[in-house]
Amino acid sequence: MARIRTATTEAADDSGEAPAAVGRLDLGPLPNFVGYLLRRAQLLVFDDFISTMSSVGLRPASFSVLAVIGANPGSSQSAVSEVLGLQRTNLVAIIDSLEQGGFARRKAAKTDRRSHALYLTAEGKRLLSKALTLQAEHERRVLGRLSDDETQSLLRILTKLVDG
Amino acid sequence: MARIRTATTEAADDSGEAPAAVGRLDLGPLPNFVGYLLRRAQLLVFDDFISTMSSVGLRPASFSVLAVIGANPGSSQSAVSEVLGLQRTNLVAIIDSLEQGGFARRKAAKTDRRSHALYLTAEGKRLLSKALTLQAEHERRVLGRLSDDETQSLLRILTKLVDG
DNA sequence: TATTGTTATACTCTATAACTATA
DNA sequence: TATAGTTATAGAGTATAACAATA
Numbered sequence: 001m002a003r004i005r006t007a008t009t010e011a012a013d014d015s016g017e018a019p020a021a022v023g024r025l026d027l028g029p030l031p032n033f034v035g036y037l038l039r040r041a042q043l044l045v046f047d048d049f050i051s052t053m054s055s056v057g058l059r060p061a062s063f064s065v066l067a068v069i070g071a072n073p074g075s076s077q078s079a080v081s082e083v084l085g086l087q088r089t090n091l092v093a094i095i096d097s098l099e100q101g102g103f104a105r106r107k108a109a110k111t112d113r114r115s116h117a118l119y120l121t122a123e124g125k126r127l128l129s130k131a132l133t134l135q136a137e138h139e140r141r142v143l144g145r146l147s148d149d150e151t152q153s154l155l156r157i158l159t160k161l162v163d164g
Numbered sequence: 165m166a167r168i169r170t171a172t173t174e175a176a177d178d179s180g181e182a183p184a185a186v187g188r189l190d191l192g193p194l195p196n197f198v199g200y201l202l203r204r205a206q207l208l209v210f211d212d213f214i215s216t217m218s219s220v221g222l223r224p225a226s227f228s229v230l231a232v233i234g235a236n237p238g239s240s241q242s243a244v245s246e247v248l249g250l251q252r253t254n255l256v257a258i259i260d261s262l263e264q265g266g267f268a269r270r271k272a273a274k275t276d277r278r279s280h281a282l283y284l285t286a287e288g289k290r291l292l293s294k295a296l297t298l299q300a301e302h303e304r305r306v307l308g309r310l311s312d313d314e315t316q317s318l319l320r321i322l323t324k325l326v327d328g
Numbered sequence: 329t330a331t332t333g334t335t336a337t338a339c340t341c342t343a344t345a346a347c348t349a350t351a
Numbered sequence: 352t353a354t355a356g357t358t359a360t361a362g363a364g365t366a367t368a369a370c371a372a373t374a
Binding site for chain 3: 078088
């Protein structure tokens with residue numbers, strides 16, 4: 001079941017003036033590189049995700065922030081930005097828009113008056129629930145070409161790669 | 165060997181004022197989502213790739229353009245941008261910098277005076293060769309946590325996902 | 329002194345409109 | 352009319368510096 005890949009880095013002809021290439025170009029060694037494949041896969045999946053979530057006004061970042069606040073009510077902006085790998089400075093506008101949409105609230109933190117405790121509103125919880133339904137449909141659509149075994153393997157190996 | 169994931173979308177406590185979260189936050193359902201994992205993996209791999217290639221002055225896009233011109237001498241800017249999924253408008257500056265660095269040349273195309281035929285210079289070929297060596301080291305480093313079987317599976321499944 | 333949230337800012341990547349010269 | 356290359360521009364995403372309030 002092994003796929004044979006032909007290495008085409010060394011093109012047959014590149015002497016002096018050489019010929020113009022015809023038809024679809026050769027990607028050379030790129031399709032063998034994990035970085036190239038990850039970029040292509042991420043673009044493919046994000047395109048579907050973005051158009052899916054546009055119906056509820058969420059972007060990838062605001063979706064992940066909504067999910068993290070939902071899972072950790074009362075957490076601070078610093079904690080949310082840290083766990084998601086965002087700069088805390090760039091989280092400000094995301095929380096602003098969630099708050100302006102009526103989906104999240106900044107409350108005064110109990111023990112530290114510098115800090116904001118983040119919560120979802122009832123509307124925010126409904127939005128998260130709806131978004132998770134859309135996410136499941138998106139995932140089914142995007143992973144449709146893969147068998148169940150392949151899907152499980154992909155998630156497991158990516159997790160191993162990332163958690164390292 | 166299956167990994168059990170606990171779904172934590174529904175947090176135990178979010179009544180009214182609720183408690184502040186302590187310690188590292190819960191990512192909720194995000195670690196189960198292919199889009200989230202692909203984003204994390206791509207950031208991880210690109211971070212290493214970018215710092216690796218900075219020693220030869222290449223970015224991900226200019227590396228891929230260099231590789232495609234190397235595999236398809238004489239091809240046009242439109243053809244290169246199409247196969248890489250770049251806007252042809254955004255390719256201009258990339259070719260500019262490769263040309264100014266002495267790594268690529270725009271020559272007059274034989275049959276169409278609107279078109280530029282792209283070639284690597286001798287220095288460009290040396291750069292590509294060096295970059296491919298660095299790429300191999302990068303890949304070994306980044307995929308180090310995975311077994312050979314896992315690496316092969318990852319590349320195969322990503323290819324299937326992307327080529328679909 | 330250090331940390332939380334914030335503003336301002338800058339840089340990269342990506343996307344669109346419009347131009348020119350050719351076809 | 353359509354296409355190849357180009358310019359200008361605008362929008363995301365991401366990064367750093369600096370500030371006020373608080374610890």
